[in-house]
Amino acid sequence: MNDSLYALLNLVIMDAIFMCVVLAIFGLIAGTKRAAFAVMKRNFVGYFSNPTGYVFLCIFVFLTSVAAFWPYEFFNQNLATLDQLNYWYPLIMLVFIPAITMSIWAEEKRAGTDELLLTLPADDFDIVIGKYMAAAAIFTASLLFSQLSTFVTLTVLTEGSLDTGLIFSTYIGYWFVGITMIAIGMVASFLTGNLTVGFVLGALFNAPLAFASLADSVVPNREVFGVNLTEAVQASGIARPFDDFGRGVISVSSITYFVLVTVVALYACMVLIGRRHWTGGKDGNTMAYHYVARILALILITTSAVALFRHRDPKRFDMTEGKVSSLAPATSKLIRNLESDRPIKIDAFISKDIPEMYARTRYELINLLKEFRSEAAANGRTIEVNLQDDIDLFSEEAALASERFGIEPVTRMVREQGSFQQKRLIMGAAFRAGLEKVVVPIFEYGIPVEYELVRSINTVARGERKRLGVVRTDAQLMGGVSMAGMQMRRIEKHPLIDELSKQYDVEEINLDAPVDPEVYDALLVVQPSSLAPPQFERLLEALQSGIPTAIFEDPFPFARPEITATGSPKQSGGGMFGGGGQQPKGDIRELWNVLQLQSKGQAGVPYYNCDIVWQDYNPYPNLEMNVDPFWAFIDENAPGVEAGQALSSQSPITDGLRQVLALYGGTIAPAEDATLKHTPLLSTGAVSGTLNVAKLNQLMQTGMAGLANAIEGSDPNQVMAMTIEGEAATTESSEEDAAEGTDPETTKSKARSIKAAYVADTDLMLEVFLQIRADPNQAAELRFQFQNVTFLLNIIDWLTGETDFIEVRKHEPHFASLRMIDTEKEVASREVRKKRKEFQEQSKAAVREAEEAMDRELQDLQEEIQELRKKSESGNIPQSVMSAKSIEFQTIQSQLQRALDVKRAKAEREGEQNIARIQRESDQKITAIQNQVKAYAVALPCIPPLVVGVCVFASRRLREREHISKARLK
Template sequence: MALNNVSMALLTVLAYDAVFLLILLAVVSLLAGTKRAAFAVMKRNFVGYFSNPTGYVFLCIFVFLTSVAAFWPYEFFNSNLATLDQLNYWFPLIMLVFIPAITMSIWAEEKRQGTDELLLTLPADDFDIVIGKYMSAAAIFTASLLFSQISTFTTLAILTEGALDVGLIFTTYLGYWFVGLTMIAIGMIASFLTGNLTVGFILGALFNAPLAFASLADAVSPSKRFAEWVQGSGIARPFDDFGRGVISSSSVIYFILVAAVALYACMVLIGRRHWTGGKDGNQMAWHYVARVVALVVFTIGAVMMFRSRDVLRTDMTEGQVSSLADATKQLIRNLDDDRPIVIDAFISNEVPELYAKTRYELVNLLKEFRAEAAKRNRTIEVNLYDGIELFSEDAALAAERFGIEPVTRMFREKGAYTQKQLILGAAFRSGLEKVTVPIFEYGIPVEYELVRSINTVASGNRKRLGIVATDARLMGGMVMNGMQMQRVEKHPLIDELSKQYEVEEVDLTAPVSPDMYDALIAVQPSSLDPQAFDRLVSAIQAGIPTAIFEDPQPVGASYITATGAPKQAPGGFMGMGGGGPQPKGDIRRLWNELELNVPGSAAMQGMFNPELVWQQHNPYPNLEAANELWLFIDEAAGGVQEGEALSDENEITSGLRQVLAILAGGVYAKKDGKLTHTPLLQTGPKSGLIDAQTVQQILSGGTSLAREIQGVNPRVPVAMAIEGPGAQSAGDSPESKDSEEPSGTSGGIKVVYVADTDIILPEFLLIRADPDQISDMRFQFQNVTFALNTIDWLTGDTSFINVRNHEPIFASLKLIDSTKEVATSEVRFRSREFQTQFDEAIREAQEKIDTELQSLREEVEQLREDQADGEVPQSVLQEKLTAFQIKQENQQRTLAVRRERMERERDQKIRDVRRKADQDVTAIQNQVKTLAVALPCIPPLLVGVAVFALRRLRERENISKARLK
């Protein structure tokens, strides 16, 4: 299968190349039909270059240098991305060697051989000579570039097992082609100035050096504005679009205009024979200098104009890596011109492999933000500090001004676990508003973080989100856990929501009107006292959108009272006292208002115990803690149709892949209700319900889950979106009819009901930020995205949902990944084997000690019985006890020494296995490097040797044998 994928990828890029060559062939055919002299010059130079073995030597050097630059740097395998970032960095330097090697002989060789006069006497004008020479050099460069592309692409296709972004690689090489055409035109100026090949090579490199090194202007210029202007005039910035897979009109226009100006200068140089030496020679010289200067000024103005108005931008990447979501573009269009936005992004020079994709996506998106803003005439200033040192002035600026400091993370690289510091953050400013993202965690969508931050500082006014104060204590505080008070830290989800909303706690000591909050979050509302609970129901009736998380059996937070359990009274002194259970609101009143049917049974004190949901589906077999009460909601469960487990009828879950609910309840819509119910999360066909008391017995170890599962109730909803006109609740309590409460008449109900609080455990935010924190598996849980989508849907700000769902696809080095996976599996298997051997040896040693001590223990017991009967004196018993204790201590010391020695042996064996695994990965990387660099050089070298041999044979054909001797 992998071989077929590689073949298909190669055929695809060859199809791209065929279309490109057909276009070039059409241009050459047009030239041959209209400019015969130019075509003749082009054909002569092109054939002459490849008829000489020297041309193949330069081709071999070019392919060698591009392969070394692309695959030899450590950063290529460290980033684990199938891109040409390393080659992009070194390509200008390679071109400073290769392009002068092509252009140095364009005119200097003609002068050296005296054939320049012959060319100038042809029935052709100066344009024919210059364009013929230029197109011959361009054809030579194109052939060389195609050879490099095929060799590089083949290597990447093998490394990715065919899952390569063909559009990205093709567009990058198209950018190389435009760079080459521009540098060839400039190099031709050097060749027209001299008749010496060496001088022509040196001048060609010098003339092209300013464009190649313009990107380094900030390192030598004290003026930031001047440095930015110089950087924009070089080839790095217009090529950057091509290197990211984007074809932009501004970049194409830049290369065409610069090449056109250089070619005009060549025509001036070749045409100077017409006016030098005449009486007006000096005046004509200044006249043409003025023309060239005017063209340069025109080019600069045109480049700046098109750069600020980039008419066409096409993302050619297959994974849409360099594209913005439609919602993001809409946000930029809606920005206020009077509130300019400044983005300061800071990225350290060393970014570990786990964060390589995040860094790549962050840089791409920031540049696209800048381009889209310029296209829409919106003011977004992007200051990208990329590749900074941890102790540089830029790093100090990030820390002092924006609070973005180096973050320490543990990584395994080059065979060892090491702590590394990295900077990967950004600050967003607009007026007095400021938002800082200290670090872009690699598991969090980058575009979402950017868009949310920009929208927050741009709008100025945030929507208000009310967190209902329940036993869950999302805002932090003191709770009763067991017989003691426990302090709960603020839930990390609150920090996540605070980046977008104005979040505050609501204690429900007074009525809540619809104009106070845009949405409410109520986690375990059944724990509220009856008055506060009635006010929550009234707020829902009044039309305040509300997210409800009600759990029949909370797992992650033991201090949260279950739906059917009595609420514990506050503890007294030293955790004692209390006075009995506290009153709770009747959750069934809320269910009636929302027209929900929750399966369950009546409980003590007039409460209700919802049944729990089970499901036989676990996509993580190595997750030993999971059982049938862990509900993995995804479409991988057998018999689940697309858009069924995670509903595609609602924006909240449309596009999500997997959500995990733990010990969740079921929730159905009542028949013939007035409200519209949309099941958001549903189990698969192998699922059902189990009563709460049985679950308690299972959790306490009294019975097994497999024994208690009876019958199948497929597709049980555990989350529901509810919309529609409100109705007067049939279960209104006297408190709800108090004159201070809002009327029970609803302004329209909009609620998301989730029968689980564990779905928003803090651990899911950690998993979201670091999906690879457990080496055995890569979690795909999108619980946090589900929760954020829920709040956005309730507040009506659904644009962020679309941004979260826009996930670019990156091509990774699957061959290296599979090697790493095999190595990791071997390490895991051998480590478990060593641990099993260790445990078995310790168990056997402990049993041996117990056996040896058993006889002595029996003697001690017998002496105790005899001593109690008066048959044995106390001194004899004490002597035997002392001997027993001494022997026991000696045995335990011996066991401790043996345990320590075996632990060292076990750890050493594990280290050896890991070292061997790392060596295997390094070996395959080194093998790829060697083959990728060496193999592409062989074909041009063989062709060069064959051309040299044929040339020598032709030279010897007309020489007599006597002279050959």
């Protein structure tokens, strides 16, 4: 309730500020033009003192409510926006606006009061502006009532968390559309004295502006004098300037369009009402041409001004509370600093039928593409956006996307309208600048859209990508073959490489030769301890030479057994017939010496065994399995964690992240005499510690039951990742100095810059984390908040100096969703899970009872056979009897087994049917709630104007009967 009141108060304040501005303008005109105020008051009061006015108001509210909430797409999108109403609003205006304007002057002519108005001590401007203000006031009152009804519906659906800024800006756009169409409709009314003709002409005059967005299906797509006809016609309509308002943006260019078009239409009205002064005179034709030339000049000025502001929009205000229609500051900075002056072309393709899970991504993608175009124009850059929205899968646009850019329809399993179904969709984009091209075949709904867009734009604009060297180790991120366990297994390329390849020039290196610091901008090495000693030495040399390096070293690779652990000897893969043995590998302590690190553990022969970090914290109570204590959820909500400690706020890599999951990772700390700068990135909470690898291996063989006894107290705040920066001083050997004839006492220190990130775990980059990031709905019940992939990408960007992309990833727009529907879905889903578990238990119990019954029936036969076997051995029972009894036993056992199989299949089938029934009932319940909302949203707003209209009609009838004799009434 508090949220609803706050939202209402916020909307009322914004409306009040806007109305004060409008009333100030009207008041200024009324104070200087009293005749205009008198005309406005007369028309405004006359409209609402007539029941017909309330009928039109009722129709207007009914149509807007139907357009906003009745389409299936509204609930499918699951966003508290007015996109559906935005689509249909111009058509609604073609009905409602002519109903207001048709009587502005036609009724005066029909009633013969036009001559009376023209004899008033007022000029033509007073009459026109008075009529216009009256119509605008009528429309404003109607719009406020529609806004109130829409607000109430959205407040109920969002449980008070709706975006009032978006609602306000959208209705401001409706208002500008309305007052512009009113001015045009007045032109039609001044041309005729017939109300019906005035209505028809008003609709016809406004139709070109309303339907200009559909020009691509009528106007040929060709250029005339360098101007594309289709784009020019589309830009002349109300759809493009209104689009900003509909997305929550109030822009100067859009306001300029509506104001100038309104001024042109009002001037045409003044010409029409003033033609009585010169029509029929000797200079009548000349004056007509003169005024036509004036109007054409005004149209030219308006067109030029609109085009100028559209390409150089002075100011844009994002009114949305979640800032869903504005770019992150880092994104704006990247656009301003684009290195290429070549125009960037973006071809985006979005199919018509988008599943609910992709609806938000589609909404954000369209918003951001338009903002990119506006931001680039404001900063003197050229980003051409060719948005193909609502295309069919077999249309020419879809064929173009496939043939030219390789953007193919993808298939996703979704649940819609009560059933699981496979849906094909297109939602991709191609980015081009000169010969550079980047294609995003599908915008996955779990990946930040703004990051995908700005990364692609920056990549094609820059032309040359930074180079990332991936060192080949046991991890084989680039793919390969593993012989672990004497079995050949194909390892596919890690999807993280595909992600990095969108931004960097990724190349695998073997360290067979020294690495040139001028070639690579950064190195990525996973499990460097698995490298052969010569390669390991070259890695140390590359690190000391100043190449930024991301290091992932795991003392216990939990999910990747083919990776050699830090303290384990490396086994040769051998051949088909074995014969493998131990191979030499690098000593991780040498790397620690360079980075001035240390780790808890035991020095073994010949390698160092690091301890494994455990933590008693599980942020997911719905996790069905008992969470392994060696799953370290790095989270600010963990017990004993101070703000900005678990995910360090001191580093841009982790600042702003919510959660990272590490599996069986190690711990690191700066050396006691460290001179380098060490910044912790990931730290555990208070209830955590470490365990020796040897004890962990024993526990895994015997089970985790003895874990409590194996742990020797807690050791809080274990650091699992950190960055290392600074100048590492190395001294030339005295032998080298002696060979060069240099006095050892004059040996100088060489300062070398080190920049590295060290993570004591490799499992946090498992493929499953990328899958969850792209498709969060695969674990919708658990609602994982892992940001492992963002953490990994941030590390690489920090090393290469691409920190602006880190800031872009932090920008997460907040959308107002239909919480009431979400809550009902969650309740239904919880009930389905509960019922599914009950049915599964019932099915298992039924099968278990059948198995026990079968065992009881067979037990007597088994005992009888055992007795016969004993007698047969003593020779008292013929062998034929024994054989017959065995055959009988096997026959009965086979029959019982078949009966058991049938019963098991029946139980499973009944369980599946019951689960499907429960799921169907829950979906039907959700659909019923949606239908109720539709009915209430459409019906309830119509009641108040109808009641008021009936009261006005009754009052008028009573006043008409006051002075009529009773005899005449009979």
